[in-house]
Amino acid sequence: MTTPPDTWHAALHRLQQSGTPHVLATQVTCAGSTPREPGARMVITDDALFDTLGGGTFEWQTISAARGLLRQGDAGFHLEAFSLGGRSGQCCGGFVNVLLEVFPGASPRLALFGAGHVGHEIVKLSAPLPWHIDWYDSRSDSFRNCADEQPRLSCHLLQNVTSCIMALPAACHALVMTHSHDEDYALIAALLKRPDITTIGLIGSDSKWVSFQRRLSRDGFQPNEIQRVRCPIGAIHGNKLSNKTPYAIAMTVVTELLSLTDKPIDRQTRGLEPAVLRSLFNDTATSSS
Structure with a gap:
Protein backbone atom coordinates (compact mmCIF):
# COMPACT_ATOMS: atom_id res chain seq x y z
CA MET A 1 0.00 0.00 0.00
CA THR A 2 1.40 3.39 -1.03
CA THR A 3 1.70 5.98 1.74
CA PRO A 4 -0.15 9.19 0.77
CA PRO A 5 1.99 12.34 0.58
CA ASP A 6 2.01 14.74 3.52
CA THR A 7 -0.49 17.57 3.55
CA TRP A 8 1.09 21.02 3.74
CA HIS A 9 0.46 21.34 7.50
CA ALA A 10 1.85 17.87 8.28
CA ALA A 11 4.92 18.62 6.15
CA LEU A 12 5.38 22.03 7.79
CA HIS A 13 5.35 20.46 11.26
CA ARG A 14 7.79 17.72 10.27
CA LEU A 15 10.21 20.07 8.49
CA GLN A 16 10.24 22.60 11.32
CA GLN A 17 10.88 19.84 13.84
CA SER A 18 13.80 18.50 11.80
CA GLY A 19 15.20 21.93 10.91
CA THR A 20 15.04 21.24 7.16
CA PRO A 21 15.03 24.39 4.96
CA HIS A 22 11.59 25.04 3.45
CA VAL A 23 9.14 27.67 2.23
CA LEU A 24 5.47 28.04 3.12
CA ALA A 25 3.64 29.57 0.15
CA THR A 26 0.23 31.11 0.93
CA GLN A 27 -2.18 32.63 -1.57
CA VAL A 28 -3.18 35.82 0.27
CA THR A 29 -5.38 37.65 -2.26
CA CYS A 30 -6.88 37.06 -5.68
CA ALA A 31 -9.08 38.76 -8.23
CA GLY A 32 -10.92 37.37 -11.22
CA SER A 33 -10.63 33.73 -12.25
CA THR A 34 -7.92 31.85 -10.34
CA PRO A 35 -7.14 28.15 -9.73
CA ARG A 36 -7.67 28.41 -5.96
CA GLU A 37 -8.96 30.87 -3.38
CA PRO A 38 -7.04 32.89 -0.71
CA GLY A 39 -5.79 30.66 2.07
CA ALA A 40 -4.52 27.93 -0.26
CA ARG A 41 -1.07 26.79 0.82
CA MET A 42 1.79 24.57 -0.20
CA VAL A 43 5.19 23.74 1.28
CA ILE A 44 8.30 23.75 -0.89
CA THR A 45 11.76 22.28 -0.22
CA ASP A 46 14.79 21.90 -2.49
CA ASP A 47 13.57 18.50 -3.65
CA ALA A 48 9.94 18.06 -2.64
CA LEU A 49 6.48 19.66 -2.85
CA PHE A 50 3.54 19.27 -0.47
CA ASP A 51 0.04 20.28 -1.55
CA THR A 52 -0.71 22.70 -4.38
CA LEU A 53 -1.77 26.23 -5.27
CA GLY A 54 -3.55 24.97 -8.35
CA GLY A 55 -0.87 23.88 -10.75
CA GLY A 56 0.15 25.38 -14.07
CA THR A 57 2.82 27.93 -14.92
CA PHE A 58 1.83 30.15 -11.98
CA GLU A 59 2.62 27.38 -9.50
CA TRP A 60 5.88 26.51 -11.30
CA GLN A 61 6.96 30.17 -11.01
CA THR A 62 6.06 30.17 -7.31
CA ILE A 63 8.17 27.05 -6.77
CA SER A 64 11.08 28.56 -8.72
CA ALA A 65 10.95 31.78 -6.67
CA ALA A 66 10.78 29.82 -3.39
CA ARG A 67 13.77 27.63 -4.24
CA GLY A 68 15.75 30.67 -5.33
CA LEU A 69 15.15 32.25 -1.92
CA LEU A 70 16.19 29.00 -0.22
CA ARG A 71 19.47 28.95 -2.16
CA GLN A 72 20.14 32.54 -1.08
CA GLY A 73 19.26 31.77 2.55
CA ASP A 74 16.95 34.79 2.34
CA ALA A 75 14.81 34.20 5.44
CA GLY A 76 11.59 36.05 6.19
CA PHE A 77 8.57 37.21 4.20
CA HIS A 78 8.54 37.83 0.45
CA LEU A 79 5.53 38.83 -1.65
CA GLU A 80 5.09 37.59 -5.22
CA ALA A 81 2.41 38.93 -7.60
CA PHE A 82 1.10 36.96 -10.59
CA SER A 83 -1.15 38.09 -13.42
CA LEU A 84 -2.50 34.81 -14.73
CA GLY A 85 -2.82 36.15 -18.23
CA GLY A 86 0.52 37.94 -18.34
CA ARG A 87 3.52 36.86 -16.28
CA SER A 88 2.20 33.32 -15.90
CA GLY A 89 0.88 32.79 -19.43
CA GLN A 90 -2.30 31.11 -18.15
CA CYS A 91 -5.79 31.55 -19.58
CA CYS A 92 -7.51 32.22 -16.22
CA GLY A 93 -6.99 35.96 -16.55
CA GLY A 94 -7.02 36.53 -12.79
CA PHE A 95 -4.57 38.15 -10.40
CA VAL A 96 -2.90 36.41 -7.44
CA ASN A 97 -0.59 37.49 -4.61
CA VAL A 98 1.43 34.78 -2.88
CA LEU A 99 3.28 35.25 0.41
CA LEU A 100 6.46 33.19 0.66
CA GLU A 101 7.64 32.51 4.23
CA VAL A 102 11.21 31.28 4.01
CA PHE A 103 12.61 29.08 6.78
CA PRO A 104 16.32 28.52 5.97
CA GLY A 105 16.60 25.63 8.42
CA ALA A 106 17.98 25.08 11.87
CA SER A 107 20.66 27.62 12.47
CA PRO A 108 23.19 27.75 13.89
CA ASP A 262 22.21 35.97 18.01
CA LYS A 263 22.11 37.96 14.77
CA PRO A 264 20.37 41.30 14.21
CA ILE A 265 17.23 40.98 12.12
CA ASP A 266 17.46 42.46 8.65
CA ARG A 267 14.81 45.14 8.38
CA GLN A 268 13.62 43.57 5.12
CA THR A 269 12.70 40.33 6.90
CA ARG A 270 10.52 41.87 9.63
CA GLY A 271 7.32 41.65 7.61
CA LEU A 272 5.46 43.67 5.01
CA GLU A 273 5.59 47.44 5.27
CA PRO A 274 2.22 49.26 5.49
CA ALA A 275 2.81 50.89 2.10
CA VAL A 276 3.29 47.46 0.51
CA LEU A 277 0.06 46.19 2.05
CA ARG A 278 -1.88 49.26 0.86
CA SER A 279 -0.52 48.79 -2.65
CA LEU A 280 -1.37 45.10 -2.54
CA PHE A 281 -5.01 45.66 -1.65
CA ASN A 282 -5.38 48.62 -4.02
CA ASP A 283 -4.07 46.52 -6.92
CA THR A 284 -6.45 43.72 -6.05
CA ALA A 285 -9.42 46.07 -5.86
CA THR A 286 -8.51 47.63 -9.23
CA SER A 287 -8.15 44.22 -10.86
CA SER A 288 -11.57 43.09 -9.62
CA SER A 289 -13.44 46.25 -10.69
Missing part, protein backbone atom coordinates in the same frame (compact mmCIF):
# COMPACT_ATOMS: atom_id res chain seq x y z
CA ARG A 109 24.77 24.33 14.01
CA LEU A 110 26.52 23.23 17.18
CA ALA A 111 29.17 20.49 17.31
CA LEU A 112 29.17 19.24 20.90
CA PHE A 113 32.02 16.91 21.90
CA GLY A 114 31.39 14.98 25.09
CA ALA A 115 28.28 13.25 26.44
CA GLY A 116 28.99 13.65 30.12
CA HIS A 117 26.74 15.31 32.71
CA VAL A 118 27.26 18.85 31.39
CA GLY A 119 26.81 17.73 27.78
CA HIS A 120 23.48 16.09 28.61
CA GLU A 121 22.24 19.23 30.37
CA ILE A 122 23.29 21.44 27.43
CA VAL A 123 21.38 19.22 25.03
CA LYS A 124 18.23 19.30 27.19
CA LEU A 125 18.36 23.07 27.66
CA SER A 126 18.88 23.56 23.91
CA ALA A 127 15.84 21.52 22.89
CA PRO A 128 13.46 24.51 22.45
CA LEU A 129 16.09 26.52 20.55
CA PRO A 130 16.41 26.48 16.72
CA TRP A 131 19.84 24.84 16.79
CA HIS A 132 20.91 21.68 15.04
CA ILE A 133 23.26 19.78 17.35
CA ASP A 134 25.77 17.17 16.21
CA TRP A 135 26.77 15.37 19.39
CA TYR A 136 29.95 13.29 19.55
CA ASP A 137 31.46 10.90 22.07
CA SER A 138 34.05 8.15 21.77
CA ARG A 139 32.07 5.93 24.18
CA SER A 140 29.38 4.00 22.33
CA ASP A 141 26.95 3.84 25.26
CA SER A 142 26.95 7.57 26.13
CA PHE A 143 23.82 8.91 24.43
CA ARG A 144 21.01 6.87 26.01
CA ASN A 145 18.78 7.12 22.89
CA CYS A 146 18.65 10.90 23.16
CA ALA A 147 18.33 11.41 19.39
CA ASP A 148 15.00 9.56 19.45
CA GLU A 149 13.54 12.05 21.90
CA GLN A 150 14.73 15.44 20.59
CA PRO A 151 14.41 17.09 17.17
CA ARG A 152 17.43 18.55 15.39
CA LEU A 153 19.80 16.33 17.38
CA SER A 154 22.18 13.83 15.76
CA CYS A 155 24.41 11.52 17.83
CA HIS A 156 27.71 10.24 16.48
CA LEU A 157 30.39 7.86 17.70
CA LEU A 158 33.71 9.75 17.67
CA GLN A 159 36.24 7.36 16.14
CA ASN A 160 38.76 9.53 14.30
CA VAL A 161 39.25 13.11 15.48
CA THR A 162 40.84 14.43 12.28
CA SER A 163 38.18 12.95 9.98
CA CYS A 164 35.38 14.17 12.24
CA ILE A 165 36.62 17.76 12.39
CA MET A 166 37.26 17.90 8.65
CA ALA A 167 33.65 16.80 8.04
CA LEU A 168 32.08 19.55 10.18
CA PRO A 169 30.03 22.11 8.25
CA ALA A 170 31.48 25.58 7.88
CA ALA A 171 30.29 28.31 10.26
CA CYS A 172 29.34 25.90 13.04
CA HIS A 173 30.04 26.47 16.74
CA ALA A 174 32.12 23.86 18.59
CA LEU A 175 32.12 22.94 22.29
CA VAL A 176 34.74 20.52 23.65
CA MET A 177 34.03 18.76 26.95
CA THR A 178 34.99 15.11 26.71
CA HIS A 179 35.95 12.74 29.52
CA SER A 180 39.63 12.87 28.49
CA HIS A 181 42.10 15.80 28.54
CA ASP A 182 44.07 14.16 25.73
CA GLU A 183 40.95 13.85 23.62
CA ASP A 184 40.05 17.47 24.42
CA TYR A 185 43.48 18.59 23.26
CA ALA A 186 43.33 16.58 20.03
CA LEU A 187 39.94 18.13 19.24
CA ILE A 188 41.08 21.68 19.99
CA ALA A 189 44.20 21.27 17.84
CA ALA A 190 42.12 19.92 14.95
CA LEU A 191 39.49 22.65 15.29
CA LEU A 192 42.14 25.38 15.17
CA LYS A 193 43.11 24.10 11.73
CA ARG A 194 39.59 24.98 10.54
CA PRO A 195 39.46 28.81 10.20
CA ASP A 196 35.84 28.53 9.05
CA ILE A 197 34.62 27.23 12.44
CA THR A 198 32.82 30.23 13.93
CA THR A 199 33.55 29.73 17.64
CA ILE A 200 35.47 27.18 19.72
CA GLY A 201 34.76 26.62 23.42
CA LEU A 202 36.63 24.40 25.88
CA ILE A 203 35.45 23.35 29.32
CA GLY A 204 38.02 23.44 32.08
CA SER A 205 39.88 25.41 34.72
CA ASP A 206 42.37 28.23 34.27
CA SER A 207 45.23 25.81 34.94
CA LYS A 208 43.97 23.41 32.26
CA TRP A 209 43.87 26.23 29.74
CA VAL A 210 47.39 27.41 30.66
CA SER A 211 48.64 23.86 30.06
CA PHE A 212 46.81 23.65 26.72
CA GLN A 213 48.21 27.00 25.57
CA ARG A 214 51.75 25.80 26.24
CA ARG A 215 51.14 22.58 24.31
CA LEU A 216 49.55 24.45 21.41
CA SER A 217 52.50 26.86 21.24
CA ARG A 218 54.95 23.94 21.22
CA ASP A 219 52.94 22.38 18.40
CA GLY A 220 53.35 25.49 16.25
CA PHE A 221 50.08 27.36 16.76
CA GLN A 222 50.38 31.15 16.75
CA PRO A 223 48.95 33.36 19.55
CA ASN A 224 46.18 34.74 17.32
CA GLU A 225 45.11 31.17 16.52
CA ILE A 226 45.14 30.08 20.16
CA GLN A 227 43.04 33.10 21.13
CA ARG A 228 40.14 31.70 19.10
CA VAL A 229 39.45 29.28 21.98
CA ARG A 230 37.19 30.35 24.85
CA CYS A 231 38.21 28.73 28.11
CA PRO A 232 36.61 28.43 30.56
CA ILE A 233 33.27 28.47 28.75
CA GLY A 234 30.23 30.05 30.34
CA ALA A 235 32.10 32.91 32.04
CA ILE A 236 29.39 35.51 31.42
CA HIS A 237 30.87 39.04 31.38
CA GLY A 238 34.08 37.57 32.78
CA ASN A 239 32.36 36.36 35.95
CA LYS A 240 33.22 32.81 36.99
CA LEU A 241 30.48 30.52 38.21
CA SER A 242 30.39 29.64 41.90
CA ASN A 243 27.64 27.02 41.46
CA LYS A 244 29.44 24.30 39.51
CA THR A 245 26.65 21.74 39.20
CA PRO A 246 26.22 20.38 35.64
CA TYR A 247 22.87 22.16 35.25
CA ALA A 248 24.28 25.53 36.34
CA ILE A 249 27.31 25.20 34.06
CA ALA A 250 25.06 24.21 31.16
CA MET A 251 22.82 27.24 31.75
CA THR A 252 25.75 29.65 31.51
CA VAL A 253 27.14 27.87 28.44
CA VAL A 254 23.79 28.03 26.62
CA THR A 255 23.41 31.70 27.61
CA GLU A 256 26.88 32.41 26.26
CA LEU A 257 26.06 30.60 23.01
CA LEU A 258 22.86 32.60 22.63
CA SER A 259 24.87 35.81 22.74
CA LEU A 260 27.35 34.43 20.21
CA THR A 261 24.73 33.14 17.79
Whole structure:
Protein backbone atom coordinates (compact mmCIF):
# COMPACT_ATOMS: atom_id res chain seq x y z
CA MET A 1 0.00 0.00 0.00
CA THR A 2 1.40 3.39 -1.03
CA THR A 3 1.70 5.98 1.74
CA PRO A 4 -0.15 9.19 0.77
CA PRO A 5 1.99 12.34 0.58
CA ASP A 6 2.01 14.74 3.52
CA THR A 7 -0.49 17.57 3.55
CA TRP A 8 1.09 21.02 3.74
CA HIS A 9 0.46 21.34 7.50
CA ALA A 10 1.85 17.87 8.28
CA ALA A 11 4.92 18.62 6.15
CA LEU A 12 5.38 22.03 7.79
CA HIS A 13 5.35 20.46 11.26
CA ARG A 14 7.79 17.72 10.27
CA LEU A 15 10.21 20.07 8.49
CA GLN A 16 10.24 22.60 11.32
CA GLN A 17 10.88 19.84 13.84
CA SER A 18 13.80 18.50 11.80
CA GLY A 19 15.20 21.93 10.91
CA THR A 20 15.04 21.24 7.16
CA PRO A 21 15.03 24.39 4.96
CA HIS A 22 11.59 25.04 3.45
CA VAL A 23 9.14 27.67 2.23
CA LEU A 24 5.47 28.04 3.12
CA ALA A 25 3.64 29.57 0.15
CA THR A 26 0.23 31.11 0.93
CA GLN A 27 -2.18 32.63 -1.57
CA VAL A 28 -3.18 35.82 0.27
CA THR A 29 -5.38 37.65 -2.26
CA CYS A 30 -6.88 37.06 -5.68
CA ALA A 31 -9.08 38.76 -8.23
CA GLY A 32 -10.92 37.37 -11.22
CA SER A 33 -10.63 33.73 -12.25
CA THR A 34 -7.92 31.85 -10.34
CA PRO A 35 -7.14 28.15 -9.73
CA ARG A 36 -7.67 28.41 -5.96
CA GLU A 37 -8.96 30.87 -3.38
CA PRO A 38 -7.04 32.89 -0.71
CA GLY A 39 -5.79 30.66 2.07
CA ALA A 40 -4.52 27.93 -0.26
CA ARG A 41 -1.07 26.79 0.82
CA MET A 42 1.79 24.57 -0.20
CA VAL A 43 5.19 23.74 1.28
CA ILE A 44 8.30 23.75 -0.89
CA THR A 45 11.76 22.28 -0.22
CA ASP A 46 14.79 21.90 -2.49
CA ASP A 47 13.57 18.50 -3.65
CA ALA A 48 9.94 18.06 -2.64
CA LEU A 49 6.48 19.66 -2.85
CA PHE A 50 3.54 19.27 -0.47
CA ASP A 51 0.04 20.28 -1.55
CA THR A 52 -0.71 22.70 -4.38
CA LEU A 53 -1.77 26.23 -5.27
CA GLY A 54 -3.55 24.97 -8.35
CA GLY A 55 -0.87 23.88 -10.75
CA GLY A 56 0.15 25.38 -14.07
CA THR A 57 2.82 27.93 -14.92
CA PHE A 58 1.83 30.15 -11.98
CA GLU A 59 2.62 27.38 -9.50
CA TRP A 60 5.88 26.51 -11.30
CA GLN A 61 6.96 30.17 -11.01
CA THR A 62 6.06 30.17 -7.31
CA ILE A 63 8.17 27.05 -6.77
CA SER A 64 11.08 28.56 -8.72
CA ALA A 65 10.95 31.78 -6.67
CA ALA A 66 10.78 29.82 -3.39
CA ARG A 67 13.77 27.63 -4.24
CA GLY A 68 15.75 30.67 -5.33
CA LEU A 69 15.15 32.25 -1.92
CA LEU A 70 16.19 29.00 -0.22
CA ARG A 71 19.47 28.95 -2.16
CA GLN A 72 20.14 32.54 -1.08
CA GLY A 73 19.26 31.77 2.55
CA ASP A 74 16.95 34.79 2.34
CA ALA A 75 14.81 34.20 5.44
CA GLY A 76 11.59 36.05 6.19
CA PHE A 77 8.57 37.21 4.20
CA HIS A 78 8.54 37.83 0.45
CA LEU A 79 5.53 38.83 -1.65
CA GLU A 80 5.09 37.59 -5.22
CA ALA A 81 2.41 38.93 -7.60
CA PHE A 82 1.10 36.96 -10.59
CA SER A 83 -1.15 38.09 -13.42
CA LEU A 84 -2.50 34.81 -14.73
CA GLY A 85 -2.82 36.15 -18.23
CA GLY A 86 0.52 37.94 -18.34
CA ARG A 87 3.52 36.86 -16.28
CA SER A 88 2.20 33.32 -15.90
CA GLY A 89 0.88 32.79 -19.43
CA GLN A 90 -2.30 31.11 -18.15
CA CYS A 91 -5.79 31.55 -19.58
CA CYS A 92 -7.51 32.22 -16.22
CA GLY A 93 -6.99 35.96 -16.55
CA GLY A 94 -7.02 36.53 -12.79
CA PHE A 95 -4.57 38.15 -10.40
CA VAL A 96 -2.90 36.41 -7.44
CA ASN A 97 -0.59 37.49 -4.61
CA VAL A 98 1.43 34.78 -2.88
CA LEU A 99 3.28 35.25 0.41
CA LEU A 100 6.46 33.19 0.66
CA GLU A 101 7.64 32.51 4.23
CA VAL A 102 11.21 31.28 4.01
CA PHE A 103 12.61 29.08 6.78
CA PRO A 104 16.32 28.52 5.97
CA GLY A 105 16.60 25.63 8.42
CA ALA A 106 17.98 25.08 11.87
CA SER A 107 20.66 27.62 12.47
CA PRO A 108 23.19 27.75 13.89
CA ARG A 109 24.77 24.33 14.01
CA LEU A 110 26.52 23.23 17.18
CA ALA A 111 29.17 20.49 17.31
CA LEU A 112 29.17 19.24 20.90
CA PHE A 113 32.02 16.91 21.90
CA GLY A 114 31.39 14.98 25.09
CA ALA A 115 28.28 13.25 26.44
CA GLY A 116 28.99 13.65 30.12
CA HIS A 117 26.74 15.31 32.71
CA VAL A 118 27.26 18.85 31.39
CA GLY A 119 26.81 17.73 27.78
CA HIS A 120 23.48 16.09 28.61
CA GLU A 121 22.24 19.23 30.37
CA ILE A 122 23.29 21.44 27.43
CA VAL A 123 21.38 19.22 25.03
CA LYS A 124 18.23 19.30 27.19
CA LEU A 125 18.36 23.07 27.66
CA SER A 126 18.88 23.56 23.91
CA ALA A 127 15.84 21.52 22.89
CA PRO A 128 13.46 24.51 22.45
CA LEU A 129 16.09 26.52 20.55
CA PRO A 130 16.41 26.48 16.72
CA TRP A 131 19.84 24.84 16.79
CA HIS A 132 20.91 21.68 15.04
CA ILE A 133 23.26 19.78 17.35
CA ASP A 134 25.77 17.17 16.21
CA TRP A 135 26.77 15.37 19.39
CA TYR A 136 29.95 13.29 19.55
CA ASP A 137 31.46 10.90 22.07
CA SER A 138 34.05 8.15 21.77
CA ARG A 139 32.07 5.93 24.18
CA SER A 140 29.38 4.00 22.33
CA ASP A 141 26.95 3.84 25.26
CA SER A 142 26.95 7.57 26.13
CA PHE A 143 23.82 8.91 24.43
CA ARG A 144 21.01 6.87 26.01
CA ASN A 145 18.78 7.12 22.89
CA CYS A 146 18.65 10.90 23.16
CA ALA A 147 18.33 11.41 19.39
CA ASP A 148 15.00 9.56 19.45
CA GLU A 149 13.54 12.05 21.90
CA GLN A 150 14.73 15.44 20.59
CA PRO A 151 14.41 17.09 17.17
CA ARG A 152 17.43 18.55 15.39
CA LEU A 153 19.80 16.33 17.38
CA SER A 154 22.18 13.83 15.76
CA CYS A 155 24.41 11.52 17.83
CA HIS A 156 27.71 10.24 16.48
CA LEU A 157 30.39 7.86 17.70
CA LEU A 158 33.71 9.75 17.67
CA GLN A 159 36.24 7.36 16.14
CA ASN A 160 38.76 9.53 14.30
CA VAL A 161 39.25 13.11 15.48
CA THR A 162 40.84 14.43 12.28
CA SER A 163 38.18 12.95 9.98
CA CYS A 164 35.38 14.17 12.24
CA ILE A 165 36.62 17.76 12.39
CA MET A 166 37.26 17.90 8.65
CA ALA A 167 33.65 16.80 8.04
CA LEU A 168 32.08 19.55 10.18
CA PRO A 169 30.03 22.11 8.25
CA ALA A 170 31.48 25.58 7.88
CA ALA A 171 30.29 28.31 10.26
CA CYS A 172 29.34 25.90 13.04
CA HIS A 173 30.04 26.47 16.74
CA ALA A 174 32.12 23.86 18.59
CA LEU A 175 32.12 22.94 22.29
CA VAL A 176 34.74 20.52 23.65
CA MET A 177 34.03 18.76 26.95
CA THR A 178 34.99 15.11 26.71
CA HIS A 179 35.95 12.74 29.52
CA SER A 180 39.63 12.87 28.49
CA HIS A 181 42.10 15.80 28.54
CA ASP A 182 44.07 14.16 25.73
CA GLU A 183 40.95 13.85 23.62
CA ASP A 184 40.05 17.47 24.42
CA TYR A 185 43.48 18.59 23.26
CA ALA A 186 43.33 16.58 20.03
CA LEU A 187 39.94 18.13 19.24
CA ILE A 188 41.08 21.68 19.99
CA ALA A 189 44.20 21.27 17.84
CA ALA A 190 42.12 19.92 14.95
CA LEU A 191 39.49 22.65 15.29
CA LEU A 192 42.14 25.38 15.17
CA LYS A 193 43.11 24.10 11.73
CA ARG A 194 39.59 24.98 10.54
CA PRO A 195 39.46 28.81 10.20
CA ASP A 196 35.84 28.53 9.05
CA ILE A 197 34.62 27.23 12.44
CA THR A 198 32.82 30.23 13.93
CA THR A 199 33.55 29.73 17.64
CA ILE A 200 35.47 27.18 19.72
CA GLY A 201 34.76 26.62 23.42
CA LEU A 202 36.63 24.40 25.88
CA ILE A 203 35.45 23.35 29.32
CA GLY A 204 38.02 23.44 32.08
CA SER A 205 39.88 25.41 34.72
CA ASP A 206 42.37 28.23 34.27
CA SER A 207 45.23 25.81 34.94
CA LYS A 208 43.97 23.41 32.26
CA TRP A 209 43.87 26.23 29.74
CA VAL A 210 47.39 27.41 30.66
CA SER A 211 48.64 23.86 30.06
CA PHE A 212 46.81 23.65 26.72
CA GLN A 213 48.21 27.00 25.57
CA ARG A 214 51.75 25.80 26.24
CA ARG A 215 51.14 22.58 24.31
CA LEU A 216 49.55 24.45 21.41
CA SER A 217 52.50 26.86 21.24
CA ARG A 218 54.95 23.94 21.22
CA ASP A 219 52.94 22.38 18.40
CA GLY A 220 53.35 25.49 16.25
CA PHE A 221 50.08 27.36 16.76
CA GLN A 222 50.38 31.15 16.75
CA PRO A 223 48.95 33.36 19.55
CA ASN A 224 46.18 34.74 17.32
CA GLU A 225 45.11 31.17 16.52
CA ILE A 226 45.14 30.08 20.16
CA GLN A 227 43.04 33.10 21.13
CA ARG A 228 40.14 31.70 19.10
CA VAL A 229 39.45 29.28 21.98
CA ARG A 230 37.19 30.35 24.85
CA CYS A 231 38.21 28.73 28.11
CA PRO A 232 36.61 28.43 30.56
CA ILE A 233 33.27 28.47 28.75
CA GLY A 234 30.23 30.05 30.34
CA ALA A 235 32.10 32.91 32.04
CA ILE A 236 29.39 35.51 31.42
CA HIS A 237 30.87 39.04 31.38
CA GLY A 238 34.08 37.57 32.78
CA ASN A 239 32.36 36.36 35.95
CA LYS A 240 33.22 32.81 36.99
CA LEU A 241 30.48 30.52 38.21
CA SER A 242 30.39 29.64 41.90
CA ASN A 243 27.64 27.02 41.46
CA LYS A 244 29.44 24.30 39.51
CA THR A 245 26.65 21.74 39.20
CA PRO A 246 26.22 20.38 35.64
CA TYR A 247 22.87 22.16 35.25
CA ALA A 248 24.28 25.53 36.34
CA ILE A 249 27.31 25.20 34.06
CA ALA A 250 25.06 24.21 31.16
CA MET A 251 22.82 27.24 31.75
CA THR A 252 25.75 29.65 31.51
CA VAL A 253 27.14 27.87 28.44
CA VAL A 254 23.79 28.03 26.62
CA THR A 255 23.41 31.70 27.61
CA GLU A 256 26.88 32.41 26.26
CA LEU A 257 26.06 30.60 23.01
CA LEU A 258 22.86 32.60 22.63
CA SER A 259 24.87 35.81 22.74
CA LEU A 260 27.35 34.43 20.21
CA THR A 261 24.73 33.14 17.79
CA ASP A 262 22.21 35.97 18.01
CA LYS A 263 22.11 37.96 14.77
CA PRO A 264 20.37 41.30 14.21
CA ILE A 265 17.23 40.98 12.12
CA ASP A 266 17.46 42.46 8.65
CA ARG A 267 14.81 45.14 8.38
CA GLN A 268 13.62 43.57 5.12
CA THR A 269 12.70 40.33 6.90
CA ARG A 270 10.52 41.87 9.63
CA GLY A 271 7.32 41.65 7.61
CA LEU A 272 5.46 43.67 5.01
CA GLU A 273 5.59 47.44 5.27
CA PRO A 274 2.22 49.26 5.49
CA ALA A 275 2.81 50.89 2.10
CA VAL A 276 3.29 47.46 0.51
CA LEU A 277 0.06 46.19 2.05
CA ARG A 278 -1.88 49.26 0.86
CA SER A 279 -0.52 48.79 -2.65
CA LEU A 280 -1.37 45.10 -2.54
CA PHE A 281 -5.01 45.66 -1.65
CA ASN A 282 -5.38 48.62 -4.02
CA ASP A 283 -4.07 46.52 -6.92
CA THR A 284 -6.45 43.72 -6.05
CA ALA A 285 -9.42 46.07 -5.86
CA THR A 286 -8.51 47.63 -9.23
CA SER A 287 -8.15 44.22 -10.86
CA SER A 288 -11.57 43.09 -9.62
CA SER A 289 -13.44 46.25 -10.69
